[in-house]
Amino acid sequence: MGSFFIGICDAAYPRRKRKMGFFDEVIRYASMGVMAWGAGLAVVGIINFSEGHSQQNAARKEEGMGKIIGGGVIFAVGRLLIPQISSLLNI
Numbered sequence: 001m002g003s004f005f006i007g008i009c010d011a012a013y014p015r016r017k018r019k020m021g022f023f024d025e026v027i028r029y030a031s032m033g034v035m036a037w038g039a040g041l042a043v044v045g046i047i048n049f050s051e052g053h054s055q056q057n058a059a060r061k062e063e064g065m066g067k068i069i070g071g072g073v074i075f076a077v078g079r080l081l082i083p084q085i086s087s088l089l090n091i
Contacts, residue, residue, distance in 0.1 A: 023086060023089070024086050027082060027083060027085055027086045028083075030082055031078050031079070031082040031083055032078070033078070034074060034075075034077060034078030034082055035075050035078035035079055036078075037074060037078070038070075038071045038072065038073070038074030038075030038076070038077070038078055039071065039075055040071070041067055041070055041071035041074060042067065042068050042070075042071025042072055042075065043071070044067055044071075045063075045064045045065065045066070045067025045068035045069075045070070045071055046064065046068060047064070048060055048061075048063050048064030048067060049061050049064025049065055049067075049068065050064070051064070052064055
């Protein structure tokens with residue numbers, strides 16, 4: 001009997017699937033944007049770290065390492081957590 005009501009709801013609200021498809025696309029692009037931001041920050045951190053290493057500048061190396069780790073965390077959030085938003089809001 002439960003599947004009967006699910007079939008009625010799907011037939012009554014066909015536009016809902018289209019809206020969720022659009023929402024899934026938005027989430028996908030947001031995830032890609034966050035991952036790109038994290039990867040860019042990690043690349044800048046690698047550059048800062050290598051400049052600090054070549055100039056024997058401990059502060060620059062520390063700043064670069066912080067950016068590398070921060071970029072990795074931001075990339076992981078974009079890869080793992082942002083896509084979960086659509087599953088949380090999917091009814």
